[in-house]
Amino acid sequence: xxxxxxxxxxxxxxxxxxxxxxxxxxxxxxxxxxxxxxxxxxxxxxxxxxxxxxxxxxxxxxxxxxxxxxxxxxxxxxxxxxxxxxxxxxxxxxxxxxxxxxxxxxxxxxxxxxxxxxxxxxxxxxxxxxxxxxxxxxxxxxxxxxxxxxxxxxxxxxxxxxxxxxxxxxxxxxxxxxxxxxxxxxxxxxxxxxxxxxxxxxxxxxxxxxxxxxxxxxxxxxxxxxxxxxxxxxxxxxxxxxxxxxxxxxxxxxxxxxxxxxxxxxxxxxxxxxxxxxxxxxxxxxxxxxxxxxxxxxxxxxxxxxxxxxxxxxxxxxxxxxxxxxxxxxxxxxxxxxxxxxxxxxxxxxxxxx
Amino acid sequence: xxxxxxxxxxxxxxxxxxxxxxxxxxxxxxxxxxxxxxxxxxxxxxxxxxxxxxxxxxxxxxxxxxxxxxxxxxxxxxxxxxxxxxxx
Numbered sequence: 001x002x003x004x005x006x007x008x009x010x011x012x013x014x015x016x017x018x019x020x021x022x023x024x025x026x027x028x029x030x031x032x033x034x035x036x037x038x039x040x041x042x043x044x045x046x047x048x049x050x051x052x053x054x055x056x057x058x059x060x061x062x063x064x065x066x067x068x069x070x071x072x073x074x075x076x077x078x079x080x081x082x083x084x085x086x087x088x089x090x091x092x093x094x095x096x097x098x099x100x101x102x103x104x105x106x107x108x109x110x111x112x113x114x115x116x117x118x119x120x121x122x123x124x125x126x127x128x129x130x131x132x133x134x135x136x137x138x139x140x141x142x143x144x145x146x147x148x149x150x151x152x153x154x155x156x157x158x159x160x161x162x163x164x165x166x167x168x169x170x171x172x173x174x175x176x177x178x179x180x181x182x183x184x185x186x187x188x189x190x191x192x193x194x195x196x197x198x199x200x201x202x203x204x205x206x207x208x209x210x211x212x213x214x215x216x217x218x219x220x221x222x223x224x225x226x227x228x229x230x231x232x233x234x235x236x237x238x239x240x241x242x243x244x245x246x247x248x249x250x251x252x253x254x255x256x257x258x259x260x261x262x263x264x265x266x267x268x269x270x271x272x273x274x275x276x277x278x279x280x281x282x283x284x285x286x287x288x289x290x291x292x293x294x295x296x297x298x299x300x301x302x303x304x305x306x307x308x309x310x311x312x313x314x315x316x317x318x319x320x321x322x323x324x325x326x327x328x329x330x331x332x333x334x335x336x337x338x339x340x341x342x343x344x345x346x347x348x349x350x351x352x353x354x
Numbered sequence: 355x356x357x358x359x360x361x362x363x364x365x366x367x368x369x370x371x372x373x374x375x376x377x378x379x380x381x382x383x384x385x386x387x388x389x390x391x392x393x394x395x396x397x398x399x400x401x402x403x404x405x406x407x408x409x410x411x412x413x414x415x416x417x418x419x420x421x422x423x424x425x426x427x428x429x430x431x432x433x434x435x436x437x438x439x440x441x442x
Binding site: 144260 | 400407
């Protein structure tokens, strides 16, 4: 298999190039340590808390090149120079290949310019076309508040007239999204959870971020202001969360406010402070419990549709804080999911660790 | 009131165009934030305060935070790259 051998040679050269850095000795030390640590790392990667010192502690940001190949690298090393080891046919093929490469590089600039002009024209025309179609569709829509609008059907009447009676919630939006159409909100919560899991899989490493952000101490004024403001933001978020069935708001907006308050706190004081309160384990477990609670309580509505079952919890007096049956606990669970997902996304993107 | 609405809608169109024509990415994010704020006022005038709250919290708050975070990270990586090249 001469071709496979050739590939292997190329690969070896590439690996050598990658490893050849200015501090070769420390790099080799790291490699040895890497071999020693490999098993331990693989094991500890599965656990939540990883205290064992690993190779990642010694890595600097410039050790990572994001897959962008340096311009100083001489490609001919990989393709042209190893003709001594391979037979004549392949050498000829490689020479032809590199010659074609040179020709390509000459023609590439002109072709790039023409394609750029072409794609600019196409994108402008497409945008104008889409805007035109959308404006045309908008002109056909019924007027805002038109009584003859097709949205004024029996569903709307039912929700408006019997909503308070059925669900005990004075905020009809909360009644719809958490009682009549609870499965929609369940799906949305699961979308957020899936996004968080995806980001965890992609970004989280056993030893924090690969790209260590330079920790800059924030200005004193900023820290002081955030220390003053963040309790009020938290209380506002909790208020919106708990009053979702009475006034505008609910799980999504309250959770978003809570999550941004947590992120704000983490920006100014460092994620370490938030981590003492909310570790990765706590975060994942609370999100899972909240989702599980929602799925158990309202999962049946996927089967029977929007008609709903009586939860057995008394609906209470509409307008009281303790009313609306299951809507308050469902709001709280949605709020937990949204807040922790938002904070988790922030922490993962900024530090690579929750 | 109608004048105010037209003013807001005009500002919305202006913001949407300005985002795509700004050279600096950070100003684009700030313009996007102001777009969300104006949009939430418009939601409030269309009598949907729930949407207004969510728009203000998600559009102006969280999305911008994540955008700024990504910009910060890209700058850090570019600095690290140029430092590494400068050493050689």
